[in-house]
Amino acid sequence: MTHSPSRRAVLGALGAAAAAGVAGALPGTAAATGGGHGWHGRRVPREAISIQLYTLRGIMGDDPEPVLSALADIGYRRVELAGTYGRTAAEFAKILRRHRLAATSAHVGIDGDLNQVIADAKTLRNTHVVVPYVNYPTLAEWVSFTERLDAASKVFRRAGLKLGYHNHAHEFEVLEGKRPYDVITSGTSRRDVHLELDLYWAVVAGVDPVDVFRQNFPRVRQYHVKDRKPDGSFADLGTGTIDFARIFRETWHHRVDEYVVENDQPADALVTAKVGYEYLANLRF
Numbered sequence: 001m002t003h004s005p006s007r008r009a010v011l012g013a014l015g016a017a018a019a020a021g022v023a024g025a026l027p028g029t030a031a032a033t034g035g036g037h038g039w040h041g042r043r044v045p046r047e048a049i050s051i052q053l054y055t056l057r058g059i060m061g062d063d064p065e066p067v068l069s070a071l072a073d074i075g076y077r078r079v080e081l082a083g084t085y086g087r088t089a090a091e092f093a094k095i096l097r098r099h100r101l102a103a104t105s106a107h108v109g110i111d112g113d114l115n116q117v118i119a120d121a122k123t124l125r126n127t128h129v130v131v132p133y134v135n136y137p138t139l140a141e142w143v144s145f146t147e148r149l150d151a152a153s154k155v156f157r158r159a160g161l162k163l164g165y166h167n168h169a170h171e172f173e174v175l176e177g178k179r180p181y182d183v184i185t186s187g188t189s190r191r192d193v194h195l196e197l198d199l200y201w202a203v204v205a206g207v208d209p210v211d212v213f214r215q216n217f218p219r220v221r222q223y224h225v226k227d228r229k230p231d232g233s234f235a236d237l238g239t240g241t242i243d244f245a246r247i248f249r250e251t252w253h254h255r256v257d258e259y260v261v262e263n264d265q266p267a268d269a270l271v272t273a274k275v276g277y278e279y280l281a282n283l284r285f
Helices: 005-023 053-060 063-076 089-098 114-124 139-158 180-185 199-204 207-213 244-250 270-282
Strands: 049-052 078-081 104-106 129-130 162-166 193-198 220-225 258-261
Touching: 005 078, 049 270, 053 063, 053 199, 053 270, 063 199, 063 270, 078 199, 078 258, 089 104, 089 114, 104 258, 114 139, 129 193, 139 162, 139 180, 139 193, 162 220, 193 199, 193 207, 193 270, 199 207, 199 220, 258 270
Parallel strands: 049 078, 049 258, 078 104, 104 129, 129 162, 162 193, 193 220, 220 258
Antiparallel strands: none
């Protein structure tokens, strides 16, 4: 595929905007050192910081390479996939390697050809694969999904892959006397199905992420780290209201594998990526 010079110029300008804008967008000293709760010196390992590429979907276009290159320049070494932008798994894997990035995680479905999903995950060198979203109107359908998730997890485990589930807010709403999240966690193997806890959506649902972590210990293996403005909309990390320092400090006894930066509706996706990486890399708790 040929690269358009104009597209490279546009993405280069975005990269420059990210570099110039990050100083104004980064959180202040209090936020970066735990929001006034005391400086404990713990920090998120840089090698555990990832980003969900869904955040950058608006600037990927038909040429993801400049975006991936910019992420590598920011400092990312991991990404989480939400598709491969029209490429085969093998083609996208080569692009990632060119930019020193590892797709350690991917959002996938389990109701199609599991053999193909597994083959693609292995080609992309995923270690975690995660169901990103389901929603059902009846409890019976949630139970049926949970059974399929548990069965699929055995197949993934035999293939050397970790299968997880990513929450939104609706899983914590009571449906016919039960919360779908409890259906999933009680109906799947603690060994074979891990949890990718989206901190933003947990807060939106009115639950404490620390409680979710403790109630399901040690199943939370990945965090989606996404901030929230006072009005409930999405925010870049450290500019919103979620106390990540408290969450990380109170769950530090069992480290998660990945801290995945995300913003569903970024004003400037590369600024979001830059601010998110720097916030997590500099956070002390």
